[in-house]
Amino acid sequence: MTTDQILADVRVLLIDIIGAEYAIGLDIGMDTAFEADLQLESIEFVKLATMLNDRYGTRVDFVAFLAAKELDEIIQMTVGELVTYIADRSTLVDSADG
Numbered sequence: 001m002t003t004d005q006i007l008a009d010v011r012v013l014l015i016d017i018i019g020a021e022y023a024i025g026l027d028i029g030m031d032t033a034f035e036a037d038l039q040l041e042s043i044e045f046v047k048l049a050t051m052l053n054d055r056y057g058t059r060v061d062f063v064a065f066l067a068a069k070e071l072d073e074i075i076q077m078t079v080g081e082l083v084t085y086i087a088d089r090s091t092l093v094d095s096a097d098g
Helices: 003-018 042-059 062-067 071-076 079-097
Strands: none
Touching (some): 042 079, 062 079
16 A cells, blocks of 8 residues: 555545544645644544554554654644554555565
């Protein structure tokens, strides 16, 4: 799966979480910040974790990904960081399968 495909998937999930009406004025890309741009709250991170698990299975552990970060890193986290994490996890799984 390419980074562009993962970004497209994550964008769809985020639009579902924040609502299409709010997302109209946003260009969700790699530099989009979860807190500053999307204003995600903790409950929305929980929903995102569930949706990522549904989409990618156990290979993408969003809760562990967040747990490894300091609070200020979570506050400043971008969509690109999540996309890169998913891509890295997908590569590890693909390598293990091959």
